[in-house]
Amino acid sequence: MDDDRAAIGGRPGDPGPIVIRPAAARMSMVRGDITRLQVDAIVNAANNSLLGGGGVDGAIHAAAGSGLLEECRRLGGCPTGEARITGGYDLPARFVIHAVGPVYHGGRSGEVGLLRSCYEYSLRLAEEAGVETIAFPCISTGVYGYPKAEACEVAVGAVREWLEAHELPSSVRFCCYDDANAHIYADRLAADD
Numbered sequence: 001m002d003d004d005r006a007a008i009g010g011r012p013g014d015p016g017p018i019v020i021r022p023a024a025a026r027m028s029m030v031r032g033d034i035t036r037l038q039v040d041a042i043v044n045a046a047n048n049s050l051l052g053g054g055g056v057d058g059a060i061h062a063a064a065g066s067g068l069l070e071e072c073r074r075l076g077g078c079p080t081g082e083a084r085i086t087g088g089y090d091l092p093a094r095f096v097i098h099a100v101g102p103v104y105h106g107g108r109s110g111e112v113g114l115l116r117s118c119y120e121y122s123l124r125l126a127e128e129a130g131v132e133t134i135a136f137p138c139i140s141t142g143v144y145g146y147p148k149a150e151a152c153e154v155a156v157g158a159v160r161e162w163l164e165a166h167e168l169p170s171s172v173r174f175c176c177y178d179d180a181n182a183h184i185y186a187d188r189l190a191a192d193d
């Protein structure tokens with residue numbers, strides 16, 4: 001940011017106007033296990049109970065330890081399309097943002113809006129917590145059955161729109177665990193450059 005401000009000719013010590021870096025430069029794809037990432041916050045693909053499950057949810061709870069489940073119990077669940085924030089406990093990440101994606105029922109049950117809302121809600125919570133770096137899994141594309149390419153389109157669109165209007169988070173990683181999502185995101189992000 002300092003470099004950006006210097007580049008537009010502000011006096012030393014003058015914070016100058018806020019410069020928001022282009023959205024495409026702030027999005028990237030990373031392969032692998034989200035629980036290993038050194039970021040400020042990771043997002044969980046949770047269910048309405050917020051009490052854990054399989055897939056990425058199970059991996060996050062296993063890596064974070066029992067403190068996470070205890071905090072989640074106090075939250076009293078979460079509606080589909082929303083998210084809740086907790087500590088990261090034994091994870092490298094300081095925060096976990098638990099987003100509840102829609103179960104895919106063919107695409108005519110409001111799935112696009114609900115999936116989009118998961119990303120927006122998570123980004124709003126991240127901004128409020130001062131999160132600089134955040135990683136998302138491919139929400140709803142496992143057990144919940146959302147077609148991967150369609151989900152990628154929604155995810156990248158929602159994140160790009162957020163980044164165009166907000167300084168935080170400064171960088172967003174799409175964490176792809178399976179080959180299919182990795183290829184889809186690599187192609188999609190390359191097309192945005």
Ligand code: APR
Binds near residue numbers: 034141176
């Ligand atoms: N790191 C990153 N991504 C992962 C990991 C991991 N360790 N494990 C699985 N994934 C990926 C899957 O490959 C998939 O692309 O996460 C994506 C989402 O799959 P699910 O975890 O099945 O999540 P979702 O489809 O949103 O279903 C949510 O599953 O585990 C339950 O409690 C959860 O009921 C909820 C449901």
